[in-house]
Amino acid sequence: MSVDIVRLSQPARDRLVYLKRTTGITQWNVLCRWALLLSLKDASTPLVKDIVTDSNVEMSWKTFAGAHGDLYLALLKQRCVAIGEEPTDDNVQRILTVHLHRGIGYLGADKQMATIEGMVGAVVRV
Template sequence: MSVDTVRLSQPAKDRLTYLKRTTGITQWNVLCRWALMLSLKDPSTPLVKDIVTDSNVEMTWKTFAGQHGDIYLALLKQRCVAIGEDPSDENVARMLTVHLHRGIGYLGADKEMATAEGMVRTVIPA
């Protein structure tokens, strides 16, 4: 295990608070899982490298990842390797933070994803 606690920045918390209200999805971890997967789906490297996780939102890895923790961890390690970084605990934790925050940005930027139905439509083409 390389990640114990998942923490969010204040801007990420604010964006997720809005999304909780508009989508009806009330759990931070569910929205965060969507955000992580949206970011990992994008093959580019996130531009932001340093993120201040200064909000009061934090969750354990088990809460964040649920029963699929091994899959999320493998995807993060694979992304480290893909960009030429050692999949060390520190690099995996940093990868989680930058991809989680980029994904939260994606969720908040696309008006289509302001509803649960819109979120599903973005990943399952009609």
């Protein structure tokens, strides 16, 4: 297993609190899944910076990924390979953290994504 615990920074937690209130989605893991996929959809490399995961929000990988843990893990490993990094446990954890936080930023920055319909529209192209 490459990831055991998913942790969030305080700013990410604050954005998720806002999103929970505006979307009606009450589970951290559901919002975090959307955020991860939204960031992975963007082919650009997130700005590399140290993210301090200092909030009181943490969840197990099983809670975060649910029944599709293997798929999320494969996507993270594929992103490692795509940027020329070995898909080691440390690299997968770092990619998860960076993309999760960028995705939360995307969700919090776009007023359209304050609704479930807006979130679906941002990820799925019809």
